[in-house]
Amino acid sequence: MGEFKNLSIMMGAVTETETLRETVYKLLDVCDAEDLKEIIISYADRTTPETHAVINELLNTKTDVSIVAFKQTRPFMGCIKDMIDFASGSHCILVASDMALDLEPVAELIKKAKADPETIHSLSRWKKGCRFHGYGKVRYIINFLAQKFIAVLYMTKMTDFTIPVQIAPSELYKSIRFEETGFPLLLEMVLKPLRLGYKFTEIPTDCYSRKEGKTSNSAKETFSYLRVALHIRFMDKKNILLSE
Numbered sequence: 001m002g003e004f005k006n007l008s009i010m011m012g013a014v015t016e017t018e019t020l021r022e023t024v025y026k027l028l029d030v031c032d033a034e035d036l037k038e039i040i041i042s043y044a045d046r047t048t049p050e051t052h053a054v055i056n057e058l059l060n061t062k063t064d065v066s067i068v069a070f071k072q073t074r075p076f077m078g079c080i081k082d083m084i085d086f087a088s089g090s091h092c093i094l095v096a097s098d099m100a101l102d103l104e105p106v107a108e109l110i111k112k113a114k115a116d117p118e119t120i121h122s123l124s125r126w127k128k129g130c131r132f133h134g135y136g137k138v139r140y141i142i143n144f145l146a147q148k149f150i151a152v153l154y155m156t157k158m159t160d161f162t163i164p165v166q167i168a169p170s171e172l173y174k175s176i177r178f179e180e181t182g183f184p185l186l187l188e189m190v191l192k193p194l195r196l197g198y199k200f201t202e203i204p205t206d207c208y209s210r211k212e213g214k215t216s217n218s219a220k221e222t223f224s225y226l227r228v229a230l231h232i233r234f235m236d237k238k239n240i241l242l243s244e
Contacts, residue, residue: 004117006037007110008089008170011097012072012079013043017050019099019210024058024067027095030107033064035114037089041069041097042079077185084173091117092170094189101125101165102206112201113167119199122166122190126159127204134209146222150229154191158200162225164189165205172198177242184228191232192240 009027013020024039041055055069070086072079080094091113095103105123112121125132126147132140143162150161164186176192178185194200232240 002090002117002169002171004110004113005090007031007035007113007167008037008083008087008092009039010080010083010087010092010094011039011041012083013041013051013055013097014047015051016097017048017054020051020054020097021058022099023095023097023103024061026099026103027106028063028065030104031110032107035110036065038066038068038087040083040086041067042072042083043069044072044079074181076181077183078181080185080189081178084170087170087173089170091167092173093167094164094186096163096165098210100208100210101163102208105203105205106165108203109167112203116201118169119201120166120168120193121201121203122158122160123163123205124158124160124202125163125205125207127202130204130206132207135207142222146225149226150191153229153233154194156194156200158190158194159202161190161229162187166190166200168193168198172196175241177240180228182224184224187225187228188232191229195232195235195237195240 058067059069072082074081109121147161151158172193178188180188
């Protein structure tokens with residue numbers, strides 16, 4: 001896969017406004033510009049006029065980092081596949097635009113990727129010392145149990161499988177056959193590389209409730225995640241990769 005040269009940051013935007021702005025500015029603040037290839041923002045038909053206004057503002061921001069935006073061509077979470085196809089950095093990372101995670105540790109992820117570019121370096125909400133702010137109790141318990149189930153199923157010491165805020169080689173993502181179009185695609189981004197034998201490291205990050213916008217992801221989605229986890233665990237490895 002080669003060395004770390006630069007990073008493509010990918011994010012979608014539908015109803016986010018102030019948190020979209022905060023996310024981009026925060027990443028520009030904590031990351032060295034020379035480490036970033038581009039910030040990619042994907043929008044959809046349902047993206048609100050207010051969000052479009054913020055996207056246009058960001059596109060006109062004076063910065064040493066390229067900020068680009070495009071309309072997704074695949075449905076729903078398929079925008080992630082669109083952004084992976086578009087990404088031109090040696091490595092890429094998916095970041096939500098709702099400021100639900102502390103983004104300060106992204107700079108540490110980049111340091112790790114420079115030192116070990118073929119390992120996947122990820123944030124985790126479940127490492128010791130992490131805190132959840134404004135997270136519903138039922139959702140917290142369901143998420144905790146789901147993470148433990150997947151860890152046992154995959155016989156791994158990893159702690160967080162459902163937020164792929166992780167720096168991975170772009171070439172790897174481009175080679176994977178992603179099957180899901182909903183939120184379980186996020187799980188594919190973790191479990192398929194894991195099945196392929198890639199090593200992971202995790203560093204802790206705090207988790208926050210959304211400041212604005214509405215999420216389509218709910219506790220009910222957990223059952224879809226478990227279905228996908230079982231499917232990937234027992235699928236033939238040769239079917240994980242796109243055919244050449």
